[in-house]
Amino acid sequence: MSFNIENYFSEQSAGNTILYYKGNVDSDVINHVLDTVEDKMVEVNEQSKLRKKVYNVLVESLQNLYHHVDRVPEGFEDQTSERFGLLVVKKVSDGYRIITGNFVHSENIEKLEEKIKRINRSSHEEIKELYKFILNHQRISAKGGGGLGLVDIARKTGNKLEYSFKKYDNYYSFFYLDILVNEEK
């Protein structure tokens, strides 16, 4: 298999990687990542407004992985991770980039992509209304997610969700979500 899930990152524009993680995303990993990134932002005296946005987006991205990732394909190098995910946090000029990666079964792609497209074509006001609508009308799913994570990320960052699906085999794609959290323009 020529596909390599890490190729995506070498294709990305420069930035200073402050955290890289690949493997099982469980509760302890989430705690550790949050602590590490929070400490690093305090260390460099990041202004608290940006720090809070980054922290919030990181919580939602990690918990999206925790609640929603599909099983890894048979034959993939890591068969032990129940919730396999990839996370990169990069410092860029005016903020941070949070990039996540996970396998998505082909039959789940359309629904996910439709959701992202809907968010990306909405104005900030529409996203706020969408958030409130989902908050008030949708119950927490069996997987434990509230269905609000992506909407919340778009609302808090004010940026479009950049994403791509790279075909892994006939049944799976690898989904990258690339989120820019920056200072207000």
Next chain:
Amino acid sequence: MEPIIIEGTPKTPTVKFDSTEGVFEIKGRSIPENSVEFYKPLVDWLDTYKESPLTKTVVNIRLEYFNTSSSKCILDVFKKLEAIHKAKNEVEVNWYYEEDDEDMLEAGEDYESIIRVPFKMIEIVE
């Protein structure tokens, strides 16, 4: 009624619900993976409290962070308070946010627009 007193952790808030005092508090961070597990006892407690509430109940929400899965549970807490208010008892929510935290202010305003209980937005100035 036994009060609920929960010490905060890095992922779950400090909670103080005491039916003898009438001032309830949720404070800190609320970012657990499983928020229903954390909030269900609180919602159940309020369900019992609403049978014979004090004439005035004040609820202080002072959160630094909360995740989207907590946001639904917090709404459930407010829905119980709304029922108490609807039964002609005084209920007031004080929603605290740090001065530069517009996201937290907006989150409070979201609840205020959904729930029919008087909200006060209180800015914490350091």
